[in-house]
Amino acid sequence: MAVYANISIDQGSDFSSTVTVEGSDGLVYALTGHTARGQIRKTYSSSTSIPFVTVINNPEAGKILISLTSTVTAAMKAGRYVYDIEIVQTGTGKVTRVVEGQIEVNPRVTRT
DSSP states (O other): OOEEOOEEEETTSOEEEEEEOBOTTSSBOOOTTEEEEEEEESSTTOSOOEEOEEEEEEGGGTEEEEEEOHHHHHHSOSEEEEEEEEEEETTTOOEEEEEEEEEEEEOOSOOO
16 A cells, blocks of 8 residues: 655754545555554665654544654755555554655755
Protein backbone atom coordinates (compact mmCIF):
# COMPACT_ATOMS: atom_id res chain seq x y z
CA MET A 1 0.00 0.00 0.00
CA ALA A 2 2.98 2.38 0.47
CA VAL A 3 3.53 5.07 -2.11
CA TYR A 4 6.81 6.87 -2.72
CA ALA A 5 6.78 10.66 -2.35
CA ASN A 6 9.64 13.11 -1.93
CA ILE A 7 9.27 16.15 0.33
CA SER A 8 11.07 19.49 0.41
CA ILE A 9 11.32 21.33 3.76
CA ASP A 10 12.72 24.82 4.34
CA GLN A 11 15.09 24.87 7.30
CA GLY A 12 13.71 27.05 10.14
CA SER A 13 10.15 27.11 8.75
CA ASP A 14 6.99 25.44 9.95
CA PHE A 15 6.11 22.46 7.76
CA SER A 16 2.81 20.65 7.22
CA SER A 17 1.37 18.43 4.56
CA THR A 18 -1.70 16.24 4.19
CA VAL A 19 -1.35 12.62 3.13
CA THR A 20 -4.37 10.85 1.60
CA VAL A 21 -4.25 7.10 2.13
CA GLU A 22 -5.57 4.91 -0.67
CA GLY A 23 -5.99 1.15 -0.82
CA SER A 24 -4.50 -1.06 -3.53
CA ASP A 25 -7.77 -0.56 -5.45
CA GLY A 26 -7.12 3.19 -5.68
CA LEU A 27 -10.03 4.04 -3.42
CA VAL A 28 -9.68 6.17 -0.28
CA TYR A 29 -8.86 4.02 2.75
CA ALA A 30 -10.97 5.00 5.78
CA LEU A 31 -8.76 5.49 8.84
CA THR A 32 -11.43 5.15 11.52
CA GLY A 33 -9.90 3.05 14.30
CA HIS A 34 -6.32 3.84 13.29
CA THR A 35 -3.50 5.99 14.61
CA ALA A 36 -0.61 7.34 12.55
CA ARG A 37 3.09 7.78 13.18
CA GLY A 38 6.12 8.78 11.18
CA GLN A 39 9.83 9.42 11.51
CA ILE A 40 12.68 11.11 9.68
CA ARG A 41 16.21 9.73 9.77
CA LYS A 42 19.45 10.83 8.11
CA THR A 43 19.86 7.28 6.75
CA TYR A 44 17.83 4.09 7.04
CA SER A 45 20.30 2.77 9.63
CA SER A 46 20.54 5.96 11.76
CA SER A 47 19.93 5.39 15.46
CA THR A 48 18.41 8.84 15.97
CA SER A 49 15.13 10.02 14.51
CA ILE A 50 12.90 13.07 14.27
CA PRO A 51 9.22 12.26 14.78
CA PHE A 52 6.50 13.89 12.71
CA VAL A 53 3.47 15.21 14.56
CA THR A 54 0.68 13.16 12.98
CA VAL A 55 -3.05 13.79 13.21
CA ILE A 56 -5.79 11.82 11.46
CA ASN A 57 -7.96 14.87 10.92
CA ASN A 58 -10.47 13.35 8.50
CA PRO A 59 -10.57 9.55 9.00
CA GLU A 60 -13.38 8.82 6.53
CA ALA A 61 -11.49 10.63 3.78
CA GLY A 62 -8.19 8.87 4.64
CA LYS A 63 -6.45 12.15 5.57
CA ILE A 64 -3.36 12.33 7.79
CA LEU A 65 -1.82 15.72 8.63
CA ILE A 66 1.95 15.54 9.19
CA SER A 67 3.84 18.50 10.59
CA LEU A 68 7.07 19.83 12.09
CA THR A 69 7.58 23.07 14.00
CA SER A 70 10.05 25.74 12.91
CA THR A 71 12.16 24.87 15.98
CA VAL A 72 12.46 21.26 14.80
CA THR A 73 13.33 22.16 11.20
CA ALA A 74 15.84 24.79 12.39
CA ALA A 75 17.71 22.04 14.26
CA MET A 76 17.91 19.85 11.14
CA LYS A 77 21.08 20.15 9.07
CA ALA A 78 20.51 20.96 5.42
CA GLY A 79 20.63 17.92 3.18
CA ARG A 80 18.84 14.65 2.42
CA TYR A 81 16.93 12.46 4.83
CA VAL A 82 14.59 9.46 4.55
CA TYR A 83 11.14 9.15 6.09
CA ASP A 84 8.03 7.03 6.30
CA ILE A 85 4.49 7.28 7.63
CA GLU A 86 2.67 4.27 9.09
CA ILE A 87 -0.87 3.62 10.24
CA VAL A 88 -1.60 1.35 13.20
CA GLN A 89 -4.95 -0.37 13.54
CA THR A 90 -6.34 0.07 17.04
CA GLY A 91 -7.05 -3.23 18.76
CA THR A 92 -5.04 -5.53 16.49
CA GLY A 93 -1.88 -3.41 16.38
CA LYS A 94 -1.46 -4.16 12.66
CA VAL A 95 1.09 -1.76 11.17
CA THR A 96 0.99 -0.66 7.52
CA ARG A 97 3.45 1.71 5.86
CA VAL A 98 1.45 4.12 3.70
CA VAL A 99 4.07 6.53 2.36
CA GLU A 100 7.86 6.70 2.23
CA GLY A 101 10.52 8.69 0.47
CA GLN A 102 13.28 11.26 0.76
CA ILE A 103 13.25 14.68 2.35
CA GLU A 104 15.42 17.53 1.15
CA VAL A 105 16.01 20.17 3.85
CA ASN A 106 16.83 23.46 2.11
CA PRO A 107 19.29 25.71 4.03
CA ARG A 108 18.12 29.03 5.32
CA VAL A 109 19.87 32.38 5.23
CA THR A 110 17.84 34.46 7.70
CA ARG A 111 18.55 33.62 11.35
CA THR A 112 17.51 35.25 14.60
